[in-house]
Amino acid sequence: MKIAYYNKTSFLISILFIFFSCNNKVIEKPEMTAEKWEVDIENLIKTLESKHINLYHSISKDEVKQEVDRLLHQLPKLSNDEIFISLSKIIRSLDDSHTGIWAQSEFYESYPLDFFVFDEAEIRVIRAPKNNPELLGAKLLRIDNTSLEDITRKVESVIQCADNWYSKSERLARYMRYARILKILGVSKNESSANFEFLLENGSPKTVKLNAISEVEYSASLGNPIVLESPFHFDKSLIGTPYLWYQTIEEHATGYIYFAGYPNALQMRRFSVALSRDIIQRGTKNIIIDVRDNGGGNFFVGLELVKLLAITDQINWETGVYVIAGRHTYSAGMSNTAHFKELLNAKIVGEPTGANPNDYQDAEMFQLENSKLWVQFSKRYYRFQDSVSNGIIPDVHIKPNWNDLKNGIDLNILWILEDIKRTESQ
Amino acid sequence: MKKDYLNRIYGITFILIFLFLTFSEYERILNPVPDFVASERYIDYSILLYLSRWIIYLLLLIAGVAIFFKSKRVNLFLLIFSVTVLLEIYFNNAIYIIKSLTGYPKYILFGLSILCLVVVGFNLLKTKKTSFIEIFLSFILAITIVYLPNALITFYF
Numbered sequence: 086m087k088i089a090y091y092n093k094t095s096f097l098i099s100i101l102f103i104f105f106s107c108n109n110k111v112i113e114k115p116e117m118t119a120e121k122w123e124v125d126i127e128n129l130i131k132t133l134e135s136k137h138i139n140l141y142h143s144i145s146k147d148e149v150k151q152e153v154d155r156l157l158h159q160l161p162k163l164s165n166d167e168i169f170i171s172l173s174k175i176i177r178s179l180d181d182s183h184t185g186i187w188a189q190s191e192f193y194e195s196y197p198l199d200f201f202v203f204d205e206a207e208i209r210v211i212r213a214p215k216n217n218p219e220l221l222g223a224k225l226l227r228i229d230n231t232s233l234e235d236i237t238r239k240v241e242s243v244i245q246c247a248d249n250w251y252s253k254s255e256r257l258a259r260y261m262r263y264a265r266i267l268k269i270l271g272v273s274k275n276e277s278s279a280n281f282e283f284l285l286e287n288g289s290p291k292t293v294k295l296n297a298i299s300e301v302e303y304s305a306s307l308g309n310p311i312v313l314e315s316p317f318h319f320d321k322s323l324i325g326t327p328y329l330w331y332q333t334i335e336e337h338a339t340g341y342i343y344f345a346g347y348p349n350a351l352q353m354r355r356f357s358v359a360l361s362r363d364i365i366q367r368g369t370k371n372i373i374i375d376v377r378d379n380g381g382g383n384f385f386v387g388l389e390l391v392k393l394l395a396i397t398d399q400i401n402w403e404t405g406v407y408v409i410a411g412r413h414t415y416s417a418g419m420s421n422t423a424h425f426k427e428l429l430n431a432k433i434v435g436e437p438t439g440a441n442p443n444d445y446q447d448a449e450m451f452q453l454e455n456s457k458l459w460v461q462f463s464k465r466y467y468r469f470q471d472s473v474s475n476g477i478i479p480d481v482h483i484k485p486n487w488n489d490l491k492n493g494i495d496l497n498i499l500w501i502l503e504d505i506k507r508t509e510s511q
Numbered sequence: 512m513k514k515d516y517l518n519r520i521y522g523i524t525f526i527l528i529f530l531f532l533t534f535s536e537y538e539r540i541l542n543p544v545p546d547f548v549a550s551e552r553y554i555d556y557s558i559l560l561y562l563s564r565w566i567i568y569l570l571l572l573i574a575g576v577a578i579f580f581k582s583k584r585v586n587l588f589l590l591i592f593s594v595t596v597l598l599e600i601y602f603n604n605a606i607y608i609i610k611s612l613t614g615y616p617k618y619i620l621f622g623l624s625i626l627c628l629v630v631v632g633f634n635l636l637k638t639k640k641t642s643f644i645e646i647f648l649s650f651i652l653a654i655t656i657v658y659l660p661n662a663l664i665t666f667y668f
Contacts, residue, residue, distance in 0.1 A: 361556060362560065
């Protein structure tokens with residue numbers, strides 16, 4: 086059994102929120118004035134221009150300057166939240182996978198819903214509020230009479246760090262539940278509650294008024310997540326820790342590596358030595374590396390795993406290595422997916438990765454002096470493919486669908502185990 | 512005369528524990544399933560993962576022999592053994608994802624190391640037979656032993 090990967094937050098964003106939460110204890114909310122905002126905005130642009138490897142790769146400097154000047158001109162008329170949203174739009178317009186801006190955690194008050202974007206017209210609740218379990222699987226139609234099309238268009242203009250349709254969808258599902266963002270964008274009428282209109286699974290419409298809650302209360306306010314059926318689960322793992330573990334199933338001489346986060350290099354080496362030792366001992370021939378929840382870290386650490394696996398002779402190097410990727414696979418998670426494909430001859434199964442193989446990466450952060458907003462920017466450009474593509478395109482593209490998800494079917498694992506059986510019988 | 516017997520009993524106890532741990536270790540690590548023939552790489556990987564543990568067993572043997580023969584340096588050996596065990600347990604609990612010391616050997620070694628520390632502490636207060644240099648040396652050696660497998664893994668790959 087495996088917890089549904091769809092509702093897990095990306096590593097990067099989670100880290101940012103944890104980071105902000107920790108900082109909240111010591112940082113007092115600053116009293117902002119137009120002058121202080123001006124200093125921060127000038128500092129933001131100046132720092133990005135000096136530190137980003139190529140800030141204006143997707144938009145001209147003049148266009149950004151126009152938007153910044155317009156914002157500076159409007160500062161006295163705007164609230165702090167409106168200024169932050171305007172800045173988010175400017176940063177979003179840079180269209181950079183690792184450049185973004187975030188407020189302190191209290192800004193991200195949330196409605197108790199977890200969405201998943203199946204396609205533009207099919208955004209469903211995959212984790213419903215405890216008080217409204219009937220919303221599970223419901224399709225979102227409107228928020229405070231704003232159509233779904235308008236919601237997605239407006240919210241997409243402020244999501245941070247997205248690369249292609251897959252990462253945009255992942256961020257969109259998250260940003261669509263942030264109460265203050267919906268209010269400022271004009272999606273909802275006020276920032277503490279909103280009327281959500283759904284089409285329930287039984288085909289009947291339903292409108293529910295939901296109140297915003299803090300990000301800390303968010304998880305506790307939701308019902309249980311959908312659990313995917315799988316022979317692999319951390320409780321049965323032989324070695325590892327919740328974000329990096331290894332399990333085998335003897336029946337098909339198959340080993341499964343759940344790789345959602347990065348330890349330090351030494352830890353990864355020890356993990357890789359222990360797992361290679363187990364592969365030798367059990368005669369494991371097939372390896373599944375699951376990076377669906379891998380939102381990033383240090384890809385050089387992931388290469389330690391590649392190095393140790395690559396020298397293990399008994400693995401079926403022709404057809405026996407599989408990587409499960411998805412929209413949450415971002416940054417170093419995407420880079421390592423590319424490494425697995427190139428160096429381990431892995432077959433990629435699942436969705437395209439959220440990050441593009443040829444793009445700006447390697448992030449660094451700084452905080453604006455007055456507003457205490459956090460800003461991240463890219464320092465390097467990486468090329469993991471000869472051709473340009475939106476995400477690493479899987480060899481076997483498995484599109485998630487609600488029917489299988491609600492029944493707890495892990496289509497990716499199912500396909501891989503069938504493929505292993507097919508290979509065995511040949 | 513009575514003290515001699517006690518020393519011999521303590522020394523033999525340490526040596527017996529060493530033998531028990533070593534044999535069970537061989538079965539568990541190098542001969543995990545019947546008919547399994549450990550390849551060279553498998554043995555290499557086992558050494559890289561468990562070297563510090565095996566050195567700790569060796570230190571246990573040395574401490575046992577030192578007690579048995581009433582060595583003048585018995586305090587030093589006991590100190591090296593206990594500091595190494597405690598440091599290894601700390602690394603396992605606080606740092607390692609892949610543990611090098613688990614199960615009953617961990618508890619046996621932890622108990623023995625505490626016992627040895629009490630004995631060394633008592634000797635230090637009563638007889639002043641343990642010097643500062645010995646304490647310093649024990650810590651340096653313990654750090655080296657615990658870090659050795661990690662250094663070898665880094666060097667090897």
